Amino acid sequence: MTTERCAGRLLGNGGGAHASGSSLQAALALLWEILEKLNTIPSMASAWEERIRAAFQDKLQLMDIPPREDAFLPSACVLLEKQRELAQVEQALAAKKEEFQIKMEDIQERRRELEGKERQLKQAILKFDKFLKENDAKRSRALRKAGQEQRQATQRGAETERLRGEIAQLLTAREKLQKRLAAHKIFPDYLQKVLEKTDQFQDIPELLARFQALLSTQAALAQRELVAREAVEEARARLEQYREESGNQILQQNNRVAELQAQMDHVQTKVLELESNWFRIQNTAAHKTLELGQIKLAALNLFQMVAKYKKVPTGVPLDDTDAQLDAVQLCIVDLIDILANFRKSEPTRVSQPDPRTASQSEASIQHPG
Incomplete structure (x- = not known):
């Protein structure tokens, strides 16, 4: 602009x-x-x-x-x-x-x-x-280096303390070993005296080797004894197990015997009941047989009485009660017919017999006893 x-x-x-x-x-x-x-x-x-x-x-x-x-x-x-x-x-x-x-x-x-x-x-x-x-x-490197040096110093201090402790332990162990050496110093002298008294060994190492062999033999025998004891213990355990199993089986068999005994008692009770029923049935059958014999004897007596007064077939067997009763019935029917005809031929003044009395007589004749 x-x-x-x-x-x-x-x-x-x-x-x-x-x-x-x-x-x-x-x-x-x-x-x-x-x-x-x-x-x-x-x-x-x-x-x-x-x-x-x-x-x-x-x-x-x-x-x-x-x-x-x-x-x-x-x-x-x-x-x-x-x-x-x-x-x-x-x-x-x-x-x-x-x-x-x-x-x-x-x-x-x-x-x-x-x-x-x-x-x-x-x-x-x-x-x-x-x-x-x-x-x-x-600065960071210096701090890291200072930290590392401090940690190393701490570790070195701990390592120093540990080494001091180990040195103290080693010194204590050395003192103990020295004491044991002083205490066991009599054994080399004793072994030397043993060599002087025996001609079997030439020096102490040979004697120690023999002793080590005996120790090995003793250890082997002890191991064998331990194995034998373990075998005995195992056999004993099997025996105990067998006894326990046998006891259980015996107990089971006893229980089974008790059950069978109970069943047998029940069966015997049932047999007694059945025998009692059988005896009762036999008694009843004997009574019925006796009654049947009496009935047959009565029927035979009637048949014989009828046979005396009237001719009847004589070929009827003695044990055929039905045929005998049939013959008696025929005889009674004939007698009733005769009586009826006789009553018809009598004068009228003669009173008529009571029909009920006649029917009762017929019934008694048909069913005697």
Whole structure:
């Protein structure tokens, strides 16, 4: 916007000079390019814009002409005046451009210096960071080393105490061994005396070897005895197991015998009951047989009585009671018929027999006894 205002002022001051329009446009284009470059540096664009605007205002104030002067000046003078003003503006722009170039070079130099200082500062920061890291690493290594040394010192102290304890134990064991050696010193003397008294052994090692052989034999015999005892104990255990199993079997057999005895008692009781029933049945059968014999004897007596008074078949067997009763029944029926015919032939004054008495007589004749 500031550039447009400056261009408007320049065009307003040179409105009547159409011949110098191209030069003025070139100057404005150059000014626009400078301002565009200045806009790339925001911190300096506003300052340069103000300074250029102030310079143009100063030039325009120097070129103030009375309003009516243009009417009296010829066009050639006006053109020369505008060209002179344009030359002055171009000189001012060149001076400003040169000043701008100098300022830009100073700025670039300062920027390079700042970039160099920034690189130096970054390098210093990196070196300091590296120094801090190395210092931390050294400190960590020192702490780890100190901890390791402290642990090693503790372990060495514990190892020292352990070794001291072992040394004390070894010294105690050595004293005990020395005492045992002093106490057993009499045995070599005794063995030497034994060698002197016997011709069986040449030296003490041979005697000790013989003693070791005897000890081995004793150990073997003891082992055999132990095996034999174990076998005896095993056989005894088997015997106890067999006795227990036999006792269990005997107990089971006794229980079975008791059950069978109970069953036999029950069967005997049942047999006694059946025998009692059999005797009762036999007695009843004998009584019935006696009654049957009496009945048969009565029937035989009736048959014989009937046979005496009336001719009946004599070929009836004595043991055929049914045939005998049939013969007696026929005889009785005949007698009843005869009695009925006799009663019919009697006079009417003779009273009639009671039918019930006659029927009872017939029944007694048909079923005697």
